[in-house]
Amino acid sequence: MAKMAERPSLANQQILRLAEAERHRLDHPYLGDEHLLLGMLSHGANPAAAMLTERGLELDAARTEIARIVAASGPIAQDAAAVLGGFGVDVVQMRRRLESTFGSLAVHEAARQVRRRPWWRGRAQHSPLCGPPYLIKRAQHIACTTAGKRGEIEIGPEHLLYGVLRAARDPLGTGLGRRGRREMARLGLRVGGPHPVRLLMAEYGIDLEMFADDVLVNRTPRT
Known part of the structure; x- marks a missing residue:
């Protein structure tokens, strides 16, 4: 079994609260990886946000794009x-x-x-x-295992960003069980459709694979 770090950093706890606020702002009935990414940008004072802004992502523009991408995927059931x-x-x-x-x-x-x-x-x-249904568990799991493999005590924003980018490589709903797929169907989200974060990155011309690799390369381990 992969070693997992279990203690989220204070910044990660704040990012999760901000992601929930972004979900409310966009009136989405679920908490997804796209909201985590917006939470990182909203938090601002973290290395993950710096890596995003270096690639041209700003909060207001990213928020507008996420709203457009999710709306374009079809009608979403009301919370x-x-x-x-x-x-x-x-x-x-x-x-x-x-x-x-x-x-x-x-x-x-x-x-x-x-x-x-x-x-x-x-x-x-x-x-x-x-x-709300949590569609962020896969990204969080990847963040935990990545930090653990690197021998780090805390799960930082960079680990969380890496988890989001890794999860976004695959179709929406990858890794969900039957209950999770039912929840997505109830919400009107299409299992197997393109991940909103992947579509967002494509809008900015960002290669997911290269970006994910850069996140780990630029990560300075803390013990």
């Missing part, structure tokens, strides 16, 4: 939390109240059991209490 919000239901506040009454672990387990309900009991749709 269930957004639908409920239209009826005056605040899902975040609802979850906080449930957690205050039953505890966060109990709420998480209840949502997980509903999501895993077998077909003969009427398989449920994704619960808004679980948050």
